[in-house]
Structures are given as C-alpha cells and as structure tokens.
Amino acid sequence: MALERSDVEKIAHLARLGLNEDDIPSTTTTLNNILGLIDQMQAVNTDGIEPLAHPLEATQRLRADQVTERNQREAYQAIAPAVENGLYLVPKVIE
Amino acid sequence: MQWETVIGLEIHAQLSTQSKIFSGSAIAFGAEPNTQASLVDLGMPGTLPVLNAEAVRMACKFGLAIDAEIAPQNVFARKNYFYPDLPKGYQTSQMDHPIVGKGFLDITLEDGTTKRIGITRAHLEEDAGKSLHEDFHGMSGIDLNRAGTPLLEIVSEPDIRSAKEAVAYVKAIHALVRYLGICDGNMAEGSLRCDCNVSVRPKGQAEFGTRAEIKNVNSFRFIEKAINHEVQRQIELIEDGGKVVQETRLYDPNKDQTRSMRSKEEANDYRYFPCPDLLPVVIEQSFLDEVRASLPELPVQKRERFESQFGLSAYDATVLAASRELADYFEAVNTVCGDAKLAANWVMGELSSLLNKDNLDIEQSPVSAEQLGGMILRIKDNTISGKIAKMVFEALAAGEGASADEIIESKGLKQVTDSGAIEKMLDEVLAANAEQVEQYRASDEAKRGKMFGFFVGQAMKASKGKANPGQVNELLKKKLEG
Amino acid sequence: MYQLTLAEIARGLADKQFSAEELTRSLLARIAQLDPQLNSFITVTEELALEQAKAADARRAAGENGALLGAPIAHKDLFCTQDVLTSCASKILQGFKAPYNATVVEKLAAAGAVTLGKLNMDEFAMGSANESSHYGAVKNPWDLTRVPGGSSGGSAAAVAARLLPAATGTDTGGSIRQPAALTNLTGIKPTYGRVSRWGMIAYASSLDQGGPLARNAEDCALMLQAMAGFDAKDSTCVDQPVDDYLAALSQPLTGLRIGLPKEYFGAGLDARIGEKVMAVVEELKKLGATVKDISLPNMQHAIPAYYVIAPAEASSNLSRFDGVRFGYRCENPKDLQDLYKRSRGEGFGAEVKRRIMVGTYALSAGYYDAYYLKAQKIRRLIKNDFVAAFNEVDVILGPTTPNLAWKLGEKNNDPVAAYLEDIYTITANLAGIPGLSMPAGFVYGLPVGVQLLGNYFQEGRLLNVAHQYQQVTDWHKQAPSGF
Numbered sequence A: 001m002a003l004e005r006s007d008v009e010k011i012a013h014l015a016r017l018g019l020n021e022d023d024i025p026s027t028t029t030t031l032n033n034i035l036g037l038i039d040q041m042q043a044v045n046t047d048g049i050e051p052l053a054h055p056l057e058a059t060q061r062l063r064a065d066q067v068t069e070r071n072q073r074e075a076y077q078a079i080a081p082a083v084e085n086g087l088y089l090v091p092k093v094i095e
Numbered sequence B: 001m002q003w004e005t006v007i008g009l010e011i012h013a014q015l016s017t018q019s020k021i022f023s024g025s026a027i028a029f030g031a032e033p034n035t036q037a038s039l040v041d042l043g044m045p046g047t048l049p050v051l052n053a054e055a056v057r058m059a060c061k062f063g064l065a066i067d068a069e070i071a072p073q074n075v076f077a078r079k080n081y082f083y084p085d086l087p088k089g090y091q092t093s094q095m096d097h098p099i100v101g102k103g104f105l106d107i108t109l110e111d112g113t114t115k116r117i118g119i120t121r122a123h124l125e126e127d128a129g130k131s132l133h134e135d136f137h138g139m140s141g142i143d144l145n146r147a148g149t150p151l152l153e154i155v156s157e158p159d160i161r162s163a164k165e166a167v168a169y170v171k172a173i174h175a176l177v178r179y180l181g182i183c184d185g186n187m188a189e190g191s192l193r194c195d196c197n198v199s200v201r202p203k204g205q206a207e208f209g210t211r212a213e214i215k216n217v218n219s220f221r222f223i224e225k226a227i228n229h230e231v232q233r234q235i236e237l238i239e240d241g242g243k244v245v246q247e248t249r250l251y252d253p254n255k256d257q258t259r260s261m262r263s264k265e266e267a268n269d270y271r272y273f274p275c276p277d278l279l280p281v282v283i284e285q286s287f288l289d290e291v292r293a294s295l296p297e298l299p300v301q302k303r304e305r306f307e308s309q310f311g312l313s314a315y316d317a318t319v320l321a322a323s324r325e326l327a328d329y330f331e332a333v334n335t336v337c338g339d340a341k342l343a344a345n346w347v348m349g350e351l352s353s354l355l356n357k358d359n360l361d362i363e364q365s366p367v368s369a370e371q372l373g374g375m376i377l378r379i380k381d382n383t384i385s386g387k388i389a390k391m392v393f394e395a396l397a398a399g400e401g402a403s404a405d406e407i408i409e410s411k412g413l414k415q416v417t418d419s420g421a422i423e424k425m426l427d428e429v430l431a432a433n434a435e436q437v438e439q440y441r442a443s444d445e446a447k448r449g450k451m452f453g454f455f456v457g458q459a460m461k462a463s464k465g466k467a468n469p470g471q472v473n474e475l476l477k478k479k480l481e482g
Numbered sequence C: 001m002y003q004l005t006l007a008e009i010a011r012g013l014a015d016k017q018f019s020a021e022e023l024t025r026s027l028l029a030r031i032a033q034l035d036p037q038l039n040s041f042i043t044v045t046e047e048l049a050l051e052q053a054k055a056a057d058a059r060r061a062a063g064e065n066g067a068l069l070g071a072p073i074a075h076k077d078l079f080c081t082q083d084v085l086t087s088c089a090s091k092i093l094q095g096f097k098a099p100y101n102a103t104v105v106e107k108l109a110a111a112g113a114v115t116l117g118k119l120n121m122d123e124f125a126m127g128s129a130n131e132s133s134h135y136g137a138v139k140n141p142w143d144l145t146r147v148p149g150g151s152s153g154g155s156a157a158a159v160a161a162r163l164l165p166a167a168t169g170t171d172t173g174g175s176i177r178q179p180a181a182l183t184n185l186t187g188i189k190p191t192y193g194r195v196s197r198w199g200m201i202a203y204a205s206s207l208d209q210g211g212p213l214a215r216n217a218e219d220c221a222l223m224l225q226a227m228a229g230f231d232a233k234d235s236t237c238v239d240q241p242v243d244d245y246l247a248a249l250s251q252p253l254t255g256l257r258i259g260l261p262k263e264y265f266g267a268g269l270d271a272r273i274g275e276k277v278m279a280v281v282e283e284l285k286k287l288g289a290t291v292k293d294i295s296l297p298n299m300q301h302a303i304p305a306y307y308v309i310a311p312a313e314a315s316s317n318l319s320r321f322d323g324v325r326f327g328y329r330c331e332n333p334k335d336l337q338d339l340y341k342r343s344r345g346e347g348f349g350a351e352v353k354r355r356i357m358v359g360t361y362a363l364s365a366g367y368y369d370a371y372y373l374k375a376q377k378i379r380r381l382i383k384n385d386f387v388a389a390f391n392e393v394d395v396i397l398g399p400t401t402p403n404l405a406w407k408l409g410e411k412n413n414d415p416v417a418a419y420l421e422d423i424y425t426i427t428a429n430l431a432g433i434p435g436l437s438m439p440a441g442f443v444y445g446l447p448v449g450v451q452l453l454g455n456y457f458q459e460g461r462l463l464n465v466a467h468q469y470q471q472v473t474d475w476h477k478q479a480p481s482g483f
Helices: A005-014 A021-043 A073-077 B053-065 B163-180 B220-239 B285-294 B299-310 B314-321 B324-337 B340-358 B369-380 B386-397 B404-411 B419-432 B434-442 B445-462 B469-481 C006-014 C020-038 C046-061 C103-110 C153-160 C177-182 C217-227 C271-286 C299-320 C336-347 C350-363 C369-389 C415-420 C426-431 C459-472
Strands: A087-091 B003-014 B077-080 B090-093 B103-108 B114-126 B130-136 B139-143 B150-156 B192-202 B212-217 B247-252 B257-260 C041-044 C072-076 C114-119 C166-171 C186-189 C209-214 C257-261 C290-294 C395-399 C435-443 C446-454
Touching: A005 A021, A005 C350, A021 C299, A021 C350, A021 C369, A021 C415, A087 B130, A087 C336, B003 B163, B003 B220, B053 B114, B053 B150, B053 B163, B053 B285, B077 C299, B090 B114, B103 B163, B103 B314, B114 B163, B150 B163, B163 B192, B163 B220, B163 B299, B163 B324, B192 B220, B212 B220, B220 B247, B220 B257, B299 B314, B299 B324, B299 B340, B314 B324, B314 B340, B324 B340, B324 B369, B340 B369, B340 B386, B369 B386, B369 B404, B386 B404, B419 B434, B419 B445, B419 B469, B434 B445, B434 B469, B445 B469, C006 C020, C006 C217, C020 C041, C020 C046, C020 C072, C020 C114, C020 C153, C041 C153, C046 C114, C072 C103, C072 C153, C103 C114, C103 C217, C114 C153, C153 C166, C153 C177, C153 C209, C166 C186, C166 C217, C177 C186, C177 C435, C177 C446, C186 C217, C186 C459, C209 C217, C217 C435, C217 C459, C257 C271, C271 C290, C271 C395, C271 C435, C271 C446, C271 C459, C299 C350, C299 C369, C299 C415, C299 C426, C350 C369, C369 C426, C395 C459, C435 C459, C446 C459
Parallel strands: B212 B247, C072 C114, C072 C166, C257 C290, C257 C395
Antiparallel strands: A087 B139, B003 B150, B003 B192, B077 B090, B103 B114, B114 B150, B130 B139, B192 B212, B247 B257, C041 C114, C166 C209, C186 C209, C186 C435, C395 C446, C435 C446
16 A cells, blocks of 8 residues: 555654645655665564563663652753753644 | 434543653653653654553552453553654553453442443553643643553443543542552542543444544533533534434533544554554463452442441442542541441531532641541530530631640530520520510410420520430420420 | 874873874864764764863873773764754754753763764764764765765774774664774674663664774774663663673684674675675684574564564654754744654755655554564564574674675665665664674775674673684774775
8 A cells, every 4th residue: 555645744744843835745655665665564474472672671770769860951951942941942832 | 303312531640650661761740841751752863661560450440340351461552643742753551452341330329329431441551741822932842751651541432421420430439449559539630631432322222333532531510511512513413304424522611612623533544553662461370369369359349348348328328439649638537436327427517518619628627537536425425415526526627726626625515415504594484575475385286396495495595506316306395394 | 183082082082192082183184184074963062072081181190091092082973962953864853952862872981982063964863874864964985976874884984094083883783883894993882771761762662772982892892891880760771781892802703613604604695895894704604613504583573574674663763853842943934733744844854854744644544453463573573583593503693794795875775775785684673683894895995894792691792703803813803095
C-alpha cells in the first residue's frame, strides 16, 4: 500500500516537521521506497513469537526515593532560546 | 423520555513521594518556576529515566486496597504528542500492561446503601508541566516544576449512574488514597484531579451513548455541577434532534457550563509503544506480601468495625471513617469517654460545625480529642447537662481552660443535683408563677403537657441551667400534681 | 609522536619520554594542519585539552600511573560534554553547550584521558557514510574522494589519519564497526548495556551502544576498560563486573571455535572482500582455531526489522528537539505549531526527517502491529539464531561490510541502497551481542574489515582474537599515505 501525498502531509504534521511544498513529491517517493524495503517483513512467519523489546530481557532497577537534584535553573536556561522570569517562552498556548 | 446517565471517571492522584517518578527532583508545591526541573525533567538530550521505588510501592498499596490483580510485570510506554508543557514530546505512561489491574471499591450512597464501582485499572505515569497564560509579550510561559511528578491514574468502569454517585466515588477514592498515605488529596493544589466521561442513554437501552470527557474538574462540588450540567446539555441536545460528539470539554465553574476544547480536538494519534529507556517492572510476590502487611485499616474495614464494635449507624460510621484523621480523632475521644455514640454525636455535631465555620482540618481542631472526651465524661456522670456542655465546649474552643473540669470549676457550671436545693428553687419558681400553677391544675392532661414545659424553662432559667434536668422534671411534676 | 598507539603512549609517559602536554600540543598542531582535508572534527577543544594534559602531568608527577593518564582522545559529537558544543552534527543543536557530561566522558576524564575535541558524525548517528552531517561530509583518509563510513565517520577518519590514537563512537546498526572497516581500524560495539548511555544523545535507545575506535585491539581494550561499567543513571545499563580486557588479550586461541555463517558469504558480498575474510580464517586456524559452517537464517530479515525499530524509537527520541528549551528555534514563529514545524523542519536534515517520518508512520494507529510489533518479533527470531549459534561456536566471523568505501555522493539519493550496507552489522544491535571489526587487508588500497561477533559479555574474547591476529599480521599498522 503506497503512501500518497496526503499521507505524507499527515505524517509530517504528526511529527511536527515542516516540509517544503516542492519536496513533498520526492519525499513521498523515497518513503515509499523505504516502506517497500520494510514490507519484506510481512513474508516472515512470526506466529507464536513473542516480541522482543530489549535485547537482554533484563528488568527495571528501582531508584530510592530521594531528592538528589538541586536548583540549576540559571545554568539550564542559559542555553534556552527564550526565557523570562524563569519561564520558558513559547507562542501563546490556546486551550 | 426517561434518560439514564452513565459515568466513568479517570482520577489522577499525585503520589506523595519525596522525588519525581524518573528523577531526583523535589516535588514540593509552589516553588519558583523551573527550580525543581532537572536535566531529566527538562528532557535534555542524552538524559534517561530511572524509576522511583516508592512510586511502585504506592501503586501496589492502592492495588491491594481495591482487591486488584497486580500483574507480575508491568511496562512503561510512551504516549507521543507535542505540547510545550511536555518536554520530551512524549509522556511516559503505561498502556497495555498497567501496574494495577481490575479491582473495585464499595461506596456508600446518601441513603446508606452501598454500591460496588468497578475499577478497570490504575497505572503509573509522569505529570506534565504547566503553561502560564499571563501575557509575556503575547507569549505563554512554561514552568516544568511539575513535569515528572508521579501520578497514579485510576480508571473506573462506567458503573456510575449519577453526579451524586460520582461524588461519592471520588470521595471514597480520596479517603482511600489518604488512608494509604499515597496522596495528600489536596484538590486545590491539583494533587487529585478528575476527568469525567459522561454519556446518556434512554432508560432500558443496553448500548452506551456517545460520551464527552470533562477534563480536570478539581473539587467535589464542581464534579457534581459539571456532570449535572453536562447531562442536561446532552439530553437537551438529543431531544432537540442533535447528536453528542465525542470530544473533550472543559468545565467553567464561573459560568457553570462546559465548553468544547477545540484546540485538543484535532485527531490525536499518540503512537504508544514500550519505552525503550525503561525495562519491564517486576513485582515479586514477596514484595506484595510485605506491602499487604503494611496496609493500614482501610475506610471500608473501619466503617464496618465502627458499626459492629460501637453500634454506630451506617451513616455515622461512613462519615467518621471518611478520613483517617477524623476516624482517629473519634476513636481517641471514645477511648477517653467510653461512650461511642456520644463521642460520634459530638464529633459529627458541634465539633464538625466548629471546624466548618473556621474552615479548619481535624488536625487543626482547637479542641483536642482528650479535651472533648473529658468533657463527655462529665456529661455521663451528670456533672454537667448537655446544654451546659455546649458552653463548656465553646470555652474549650476559645482556649479558656485546659480541660472541661477546669472550665466547669472556674465558671461554676457544675450541675446542681442536691434535691433539697432544687426543691427550694422550684418552690420559689412556683410561687412567682402562682397564676400559671392554678391554670395548670385546672387543665386537662393534653394541655398540661404543653404547660409543663413552661415551668421547666422557668426552673432552668432560675438555676442558670445548672439544675439537673431529670431531677427538675421529676420534682416539678410531683409539686404540680401534688 | 602521532604514530604512537595508546599502549605506546602510556609507556612513553611512564618513562618520561614526553609529557602529556607535549603530546597534546603536538596532536593539536597536527589536527590544525591536516583536519581541513578530512573535516573529522566539529569542535577542537584546545584550551580544555591543554588544561587536562597539564592536570594529567601533575597527577603523574604525584605518583599516579593509569593506562589512560594523559592519553589524547576525542568524542563523537553526541556525547554530552559540559559547556562544549554537543551538536549531533545537526543544525537543531546549534549552540547547544551541554549542561552536563555523559558518563563515558566522565569516566574517561577520570581515567586521565585528554579530550582534544568533538568529532563529526552522521546527523543524529543516522547514516553509514558520514555525509548527513550539518557540518559537512567527512573524507576517508585512505582516499579523500571516498566516504569514511558512518555514523562514527569523524572518529574513524581522525584515528585513521593519526590525528589521535583513539576515539569514542556509538553503534546503533554498525556505526562503529563499519567506519572502522572502511578506514583500517579496530572498533568494538560492546554488549547492549555494557556502556552507559547517560549523556549519549539517543538515536534508537534499545540499539545504541557506545564503544571505542582505535588502531588495534589492545587500544580498544584500554579504552573499553575505562568506558564500560554500571551506571545507576541508565536503567538499561548492566550491573555486572567488567572483565579484565587487557588480561584477556594474551590468551592463546587454541581450541577457539569459529562459526562462519553461510548468509554472510552469499550474494551481495564483494568477492574481493570475501577472499580477505577467508584469509583471516586461515590465519586464525594456524593459531589453533577450528572452523564450523553455521547458519543465521533470519539475517536477511534484519534490515527491514531494523528500519522499523530504529526509526520508531528515533521518531519519539527526537521529539524533544522542539525549539523550546535548547537548540535551534526558527525566526519569528507565528504560533506554536509554526514554532514546532519550522524549528524542526529547518533544524533537521533530510535523512533525519525521513527516519522520523518512517518511525511516526510505523507507530501510528492501525500500523503498529504490522510494523513495530512484527519487527520486534523478527528481532526475537534474530536473537534466537545467535543463541543457537553460540551453543556451537565461540565467535562468529564474517565480513563487516559487503562493499569497500564508496565515492562521496554515490548513494546520496538512494537511502535504500545505503541501508543495505548495514546488512552484516545490524543483527548484533538487534540481538544486543558484542561485535568487533578489525583490519583484514586491502583491495586496491582500500581497507577491508572482518567482523567478529561474540556471545553476551564476551567483549574480552573478541578483543583477544583480534589481538592474537594482530600479533601475526600487520594490516592494522598500515597508515594512509599523506597522514
């Protein structure tokens, strides 16, 4: 099943990636080529096979509930694009 | 047409850990913006989450308390979406394998009956930060202090049939999490938040109607109002030939209405998948046994005990067991005075109105359980009457004495029980009201009953309330009949 | 001095033939002189390096004598280095001076290593040619018209050109082993979880693993010894003692069972590479190894599975680059969506955007089972193949790459062709086993790499085999002309 322009636009929106209008046709073609490669998976029989999410199949280690961090706002915000009064600024959030 | 309301609730309880769910940042409320936001909380490149053991323990406590299945393994998943208060562009939550599976909670309705509400699941997740909409040159400000605060999301079955039931359920959850010590329940600070899924259907219809989700309702009162409003809106909409749209709505307490959140309406596709930075969490049976052993007596158990051990009514037992602190207070009063019914009456009556009036929590009560119990002892041994006791209670509340005995002594409130003294006083009252005495004696039985109260009132007034009411009644009757 | 390996440097410093400061100055001069031809560095941290070198000299004067004390190295530019640009070779991390150090950076600094700078790479480690860098392509010192491989192409080019003796890299689908093969280096991708990922900017979390590139196995052992180990900050890092890799080197190969998977020698492999690989096998036999033909039947499915899993994880991992808290932000965003879309659209390069889109699609509603879940099942099949194979053999041997280093620009317009270059390396990442590439000779002056795969936590064995081989051969000692 090949992606169409509208699919690519939808995916780009989900991923919040601005695409140039001119690039959409070539992007669509490339993505379809990649999906063609990926679709080779469908021929593999995986009946009864458990998915493997982590190679080692280890289990989660837990952290003791302790406060170990101190305020480093100044250092962390020194590399931010826009801050004021300790807040990160973004274009108005509308709810 | 007769309509039936169907409600399911999603409650987010902020777990009262010291640190965040995946980082060592503090979670204190009200800190300066972004001063409790560490590298992990800010989603800095290269940072990784490590799960807080206490959050896991708290979730297990909750699961055991609602008789839920706790799976031997639970898995964290990423819920992907872009929002400025979501630093990583995904929320670490649980999807297919939540820590707490199916359970239930019994709630007590106003008529004293109980109803079982199914709990579908409860899962651990991280909270988002906050967007502040005050105007910064047309921009919003983002505070990520709250980002990464551990939440337990408790999802109910659609078993709730009215706004009142919904409130009773939320109150029961509220009581439970506070009993368990896993959430402070402070709704004003957002420690307990509620999303209400509301739909209506014609009575008798088996299928559910289309539901609307009301987000973030943050008080018991608003839950009731928001649901009632939404139910009304949906019924009117359908009766006018319209259709309920599945959407997220926001309750505006100022206008008492819900409105559609259009910005969140666009088709979300959260692309959940297991978080590759976290491994499956294994819950050992031995750990669960240990947690189970550490569980306190829960509201339902306490309520049942209050009924069976103390003979309290279902209603009284439910009210007193609703909060652990109130129940503890009541039990402390009872330990001192040894009269559970009197203790219950005073705690639910005078004490509750006093606290309500001054907007105080039970822990802040100006009258201690020892003081109240001591006072009730004096009612029981006839040192004071119930009426005088109210004066003593007020004096205790005002800090006029360290104990009821001290106040009774200093104010001379000790009840008069010497029959000689009472008789003397009654003789004076009857002499002063000779006319009424004659009328009384001339009246029939029915009328006498009413007039008798007048003499009691005069007698109590003359004794400044201190005469033992039982003795006054008895002697007065004798004298009037005589 | 630039010809010295880490082990030789350690001896030279210990014998006071030169100081760490002298060595550092000399290499900094060499970088300034030669790197313009290669473009292997994104940032040269001259001041920091000299400071660290002086500190190392002081520590040595005070009696310390660690193997890496005063050893010059550099980091792939996705390891966070505090107050130093950490770019992932992406415009989106423009100006990102990391506010903290990666664990690997801390560990190497604690061992006394001197950081000369940050090395070029494929943007966000996505690529096998090092052509997707925002800072420009890296050239292969063996032929400046060819790619050095990727994604740790800067690390490979710099070490191959003797600008420094060793560097860190990361390997998600072959990004250490493939450039090592194409530049005549030894590089090892450890078992997943052996090296901490804290501060190593993620491409695909369940596949990424840091490791060293150096000119021989002994130097890789020295580097890995310092890099490996438990880190409480990484939930996926393994809490298990690190073997003594240096001690493992000298073990004889008598009785070593080598498996040759038939799938590694089939169609698609450049026959000239195949010959070199078989020559290595013959040499190892002489050292006492026995050889057995084996099969890894699911290898052919690894590329499709990998190109679902890695982009899926990447699509989520890269969501944090949103122009809000750090990095690139577009000019005058007109609203929030514009901020996101333009910052990300302008900040990410074409290949990164492609993989984000593939991953987004693979995880989206209705496709998850057919793509992501299916890929995870294939992942298990691939792991099972290795588990079965390691019941019969100690190491698996084959080519690292199907082809020699290709011409710059040759595969730019055909991502699928470039993806196929990963065929021999990505199975190790999917299964989480360690893999090593070492020099196996030359075809028309271009290096050929041979890959050794080992069972979980058998890094010591892989280094041992490579080291023993390097005792009887000198491919690894060949230097590119002009460097």
